[in-house]
Amino acid sequence: MIFVRIWTLAQNTVREAIRNRLLYTLLFFAIALIGTGVLVSTLSYVESDRILQDVGLAAIRLMSVGIAIFVGVGLIHGEVERRTIYTILSKPVSRVEFLLGKYIGLVLTTWMMLGVMGVAFACVSLATGAPLDSGHLACFFLIGMELVVMVATATLFSAFTTPMLASLFTVGVYLLGHLSRDLRLLGEQSDAGAIKPVVSFLFEVLPDLESFNVTIAAVHQLPIPTGEVLWATAYGLGYATLLLFLASYLFARRDFR
Amino acid sequence: MHILGGIVARRLGIAVILIAVVVLTTAAHRRLPSAVRTQQGDDYVPQPQFAKAMSLGFDAVHADYYWVQAVLLAGESENPQAESKHLGRLIDVVTTLDPWVEHPYRFAAVWLIDSLDDVRHANMLLRRSFDYHPDEWRNRFYLGFNLFYYLEDNAAAADALEEATGMTGAPTYLSRLVARLRSESSSLAAAGLFLEELVRTTEDEAAKADYQSALDEVQIEWRARQLDEARENYEKLHGRDIEFVEELVLGNQAVLSALPDAEPSSVPASLRRGSKWLLDDETGAIVSSYYNRRYELHIDEHDPSRNRVVSERKREAPENQGEDSDGV
Amino acid sequence: MASEVSEVVRVDGVVKDFRPGFGLRVKRVLHGISFDVKRGEIFGFVGPNGAGKTTTLKILMGLIRASDGRAEILGSDVRETDFRKHVGFLPENPYFYDFLTGREILRFYAKLSGVPAASREARVETLLEWVGLADAADARLRTYSKGMLQRTGIAQALVHDPDVIFLDEPMSGLDPIGRMEIRNLILRLRGEGKTVFMNTHILSDVEMLCDRVAVIVHGRIRYEGRIESLASEDGRMSELVVAGIAPDIAQRVEEEMQGELRGHGERIAIRIREKDVGDALQLVLSSGADVLSVTPERAKLEDIFMTAVEADQRDAAGDGAATETGGEAVR
Numbered sequence: 001m002i003f004v005r006i007w008t009l010a011q012n013t014v015r016e017a018i019r020n021r022l023l024y025t026l027l028f029f030a031i032a033l034i035g036t037g038v039l040v041s042t043l044s045y046v047e048s049d050r051i052l053q054d055v056g057l058a059a060i061r062l063m064s065v066g067i068a069i070f071v072g073v074g075l076i077h078g079e080v081e082r083r084t085i086y087t088i089l090s091k092p093v094s095r096v097e098f099l100l101g102k103y104i105g106l107v108l109t110t111w112m113m114l115g116v117m118g119v120a121f122a123c124v125s126l127a128t129g130a131p132l133d134s135g136h137l138a139c140f141f142l143i144g145m146e147l148v149v150m151v152a153t154a155t156l157f158s159a160f161t162t163p164m165l166a167s168l169f170t171v172g173v174y175l176l177g178h179l180s181r182d183l184r185l186l187g188e189q190s191d192a193g194a195i196k197p198v199v200s201f202l203f204e205v206l207p208d209l210e211s212f213n214v215t216i217a218a219v220h221q222l223p224i225p226t227g228e229v230l231w232a233t234a235y236g237l238g239y240a241t242l243l244l245f246l247a248s249y250l251f252a253r254r255d256f257r
Numbered sequence: 258m259h260i261l262g263g264i265v266a267r268r269l270g271i272a273v274i275l276i277a278v279v280v281l282t283t284a285a286h287r288r289l290p291s292a293v294r295t296q297q298g299d300d301y302v303p304q305p306q307f308a309k310a311m312s313l314g315f316d317a318v319h320a321d322y323y324w325v326q327a328v329l330l331a332g333e334s335e336n337p338q339a340e341s342k343h344l345g346r347l348i349d350v351v352t353t354l355d356p357w358v359e360h361p362y363r364f365a366a367v368w369l370i371d372s373l374d375d376v377r378h379a380n381m382l383l384r385r386s387f388d389y390h391p392d393e394w395r396n397r398f399y400l401g402f403n404l405f406y407y408l409e410d411n412a413a414a415a416d417a418l419e420e421a422t423g424m425t426g427a428p429t430y431l432s433r434l435v436a437r438l439r440s441e442s443s444s445l446a447a448a449g450l451f452l453e454e455l456v457r458t459t460e461d462e463a464a465k466a467d468y469q470s471a472l473d474e475v476q477i478e479w480r481a482r483q484l485d486e487a488r489e490n491y492e493k494l495h496g497r498d499i500e501f502v503e504e505l506v507l508g509n510q511a512v513l514s515a516l517p518d519a520e521p522s523s524v525p526a527s528l529r530r531g532s533k534w535l536l537d538d539e540t541g542a543i544v545s546s547y548y549n550r551r552y553e554l555h556i557d558e559h560d561p562s563r564n565r566v567v568s569e570r571k572r573e574a575p576e577n578q579g580e581d582s583d584g585v
Numbered sequence: 586m587a588s589e590v591s592e593v594v595r596v597d598g599v600v601k602d603f604r605p606g607f608g609l610r611v612k613r614v615l616h617g618i619s620f621d622v623k624r625g626e627i628f629g630f631v632g633p634n635g636a637g638k639t640t641t642l643k644i645l646m647g648l649i650r651a652s653d654g655r656a657e658i659l660g661s662d663v664r665e666t667d668f669r670k671h672v673g674f675l676p677e678n679p680y681f682y683d684f685l686t687g688r689e690i691l692r693f694y695a696k697l698s699g700v701p702a703a704s705r706e707a708r709v710e711t712l713l714e715w716v717g718l719a720d721a722a723d724a725r726l727r728t729y730s731k732g733m734l735q736r737t738g739i740a741q742a743l744v745h746d747p748d749v750i751f752l753d754e755p756m757s758g759l760d761p762i763g764r765m766e767i768r769n770l771i772l773r774l775r776g777e778g779k780t781v782f783m784n785t786h787i788l789s790d791v792e793m794l795c796d797r798v799a800v801i802v803h804g805r806i807r808y809e810g811r812i813e814s815l816a817s818e819d820g821r822m823s824e825l826v827v828a829g830i831a832p833d834i835a836q837r838v839e840e841e842m843q844g845e846l847r848g849h850g851e852r853i854a855i856r857i858r859e860k861d862v863g864d865a866l867q868l869v870l871s872s873g874a875d876v877l878s879v880t881p882e883r884a885k886l887e888d889i890f891m892t893a894v895e896a897d898q899r900d901a902a903g904d905g906a907a908t909e910t911g912g913e914a915v916r
Binding site for chain 3: 001005009040085087089090094256
Binding site for chain 2: 040043044045046047050051054055058061062174175178179184209210213215216219220222232
């Protein structure tokens with residue numbers, strides 16, 4: 001029963017996205033960006049295949065995380081603001097179920113968008129003769145795992161603050177998540193004794209989003225070890241679960257005034 | 258009528274103000290430097306590590322950005338060598354952000370030749386590539402060329418090339434080139450082999466043309482040296498020097514069956530000038546009227562950047578010239 | 586089984602504090618309220634705006650957590666969720682996912698409420714028919730009028746055939762026909778044996794519909810009891826309208842029966858205690874005057890309401906020391 005309810009909420013979240021015109025605008029924009037890769041690649045007289053795919057993958061990552069953040073931060077807040085949550089929670093739906101349903105729905109939505117952008121990427125690659133192989137598949141899969149973490153982050157902030165603050169926080173986590181390895185390196189090279197523990201603490205607490213970034217390996221067709229993909233998956237799922245636990249805890253204590 | 262006139266006057270006034278603002282804005286924009294920041298000078302190129310941290314996972318596309326900047330800079334410059342420092346910083350960023358790139362390393366080797374520092378920088382970048390492209394013989398070939406041609410360190414050049422021999426795609430004559438470099442005698446042959454390969458593999462058209470003209474000179478020099486040999490034989494045989502070059506093939510006691518072409522083989526028929534072999538008025542040496550001078554590998558008037566690099570290096574370390582290889 | 590409990594809703598000493606802003610300052614909006622709702626009754630929860638009606642209802646619906654006290658529906662703590670399959674809720678000015686059609690939204694709520702798949706479609710169709718949205722069932726809610734949204738709200742509240750229905754200001758923003766429809770619906774629900782809890786500040790609706798009321802003012806229950814019981818109280822008044830009454834008769838009515846006279850000339854309205862109506866009629870008729878009408882005055886809820894508000898103001902003036910928690914009628 002609980003799974004039926006969560007699934008119903010998730011389905012409905014997906015349906016909301018599908019019927020939202022904004023999403024199509026973003027999708028169109030993303031595909032246009034993938035297309036500009038063709039243009040940019042002509043600026044270089046060599047390795048244009050690589051540049052084409054670099055630009056395409058960057059566009060896909062940027063747009064999909066953008067969708068995850070900007071749809072995700074309003075996810076809970078919108079329901080409270082528009083009071084749609086009132087009737088839903090008056091049904092035998094717990095707050096945790098509600099949160100999970102919305103979360104899963106948004107993850108599925110971003111995955112669908114990722115899929116569409118992936119098809120566009122494959123089409124452009126095939127049309128220009130750029131190589132495609134299992135590395136690209138692994139790359140897309142890991143982008144999907146990054147979305148699992150980013151949507152959970154957006155959901156967490158959305159569970160207790162306004163969309164404005166939630167997007168600031170989520171964007172902050174995204175930036176720091178990609179910086180955390182550099183931060184750790186900085187800490188290791190630093191002479192100040194106090195910095196090192198702080199930085200390594202941050203490294204452990206912040207999501208290490210570079211774990212999900214194998215774009216360079218995919219584009220250069222370098223080997224991507226299966227073990228690394230599996231560990232990254234485990235890391236992403238585990239991290240997202242922790243975030244959702246925290247989000248549920250905060251969300252369950254909220255008053256909807 | 259009066260009211261209508263007022264409305265028209267007001268609309269006209271608004272239109273005039275709007276046009277004035279558009280003109281002003283455009284004029285102000287025109288006065289601003291319009292070049293992309295990274296094109297404005299090497300100071301605008303970030304430190305590689307900083308650029309890497311700031312790309313937040315978008316390293317590859319960031320690398321592409323700086324690569325395109327480098328290509329545009331080289332493409333739009335009259336004399337890309339003069340932009341060596343700037344190009345070097347750009348390529349350093351590119352290869353830090355995405356060390357698996359292929360061409361930028363050789364691009365650096367081709368253009369970073371304005372000063373000794375530039376050549377050393379290029380060599381550093383080429384060595385960086387070895388970790389990421391362990392099987393790429395061309396990068397070692399370019400390093401070998403730099404060591405031989407600019408740093409005149411034949412031993413180090415031979416070492417670099419030796420590693421390249423046997424790698425997939427490496428030409429079989431590399432081992433011959435290594436032998437030549439080790440023997441230290443046949444620099445001209447080594448230069449010819451290097452240049453032939455560079456002409457064959459360089460993607461950049463401007464650089465290719467430069468290499469081709471250097472190769473052409475080496476080719477003519479090679480033929481001139483054959484004629485020098487024949488001239489010696491003639492002197493031994495006839496007890497006197499030639500008065501004109503054709504004597505080498507005249508008569509039944511000719512030392513050569515035919516004179517070699519006095520113009521480089523790469524010159525197409527349409528551009529041929531009918532050049533001849535002559536005796537130079539001043540030095541008496543055999544020269545082609547195509548160049549009217551002899552080629553000297555180590556003092557090449559036509560490759561000022563090389564001369565500059567070489568003299569710079571000699572000033573820096575006159576006592577141990579030839580041992581330089583590890584620029585940073 | 587929860588449905589065996591005779592008190593469908595039990596609120597016992599519920600306190601709610603809000604923290605406006607981030608400080609330590611606490612604002613108490615419910616001061617330990619208590620009341621019960623019995624099976625099968627229509628219960629009116631009445632109070633002026635800002636009294637705590639909606640806060641109480643949100644606590645019952647699990648949207649707000651009580652700071653102290655206990656609230657139960659059908660014997661389950663309101664923080665649980667399972668019992669909610671027997672509960673329907675219509676919020677004030679309901680708003681739903683406007684990207685869904687009427688049919689889709691009912692299907693959605695039916696699934697969430699655990700209506701079995703086998704009977705779901707039929708149930709949805711029945712309700713669409715019932716609230717008169719069958720024709721608009723495939724239009725997006727975005728295109729619905731306010732009245733249609735209200736009917737959608739009713740349909741979603743009933744889609745799982747609940748035993749208890751909570752309505753928050755169900756008449757607000759509706760036109761007279763809409764209000765009549767809702768009144769008929771509530772009466773129909775009572776006919777089916779459902780329990781209805783209704784938040785409202787429109788007293789005429791309460792008078793017309795409710796079996797029992799609780800009056801809340803400034804977070805305190807000021808009255809809880811049956812509406813009919815008010816009718817049997819002493820001091821109920823009636824109004825006589827008479828024509829052609831002689832001045833001396835009028836004076837006697839005024840003096841002997843403490844009647845209040847209004848109007849002059851031919852027609853005069855006399856307001857007297859109900860127990861004196863018989864005597865007055867005899868007196869008037871015997872004097873040869875005409876009696877045009879006799880109207881018993883029902884005790885207006887408004888009076889209770891006003892009494893409660895006045896009591897609250899007295900408490901506030903008297904330092905509010907009296908914190909009676911949900912007693913019987915005030916005063």
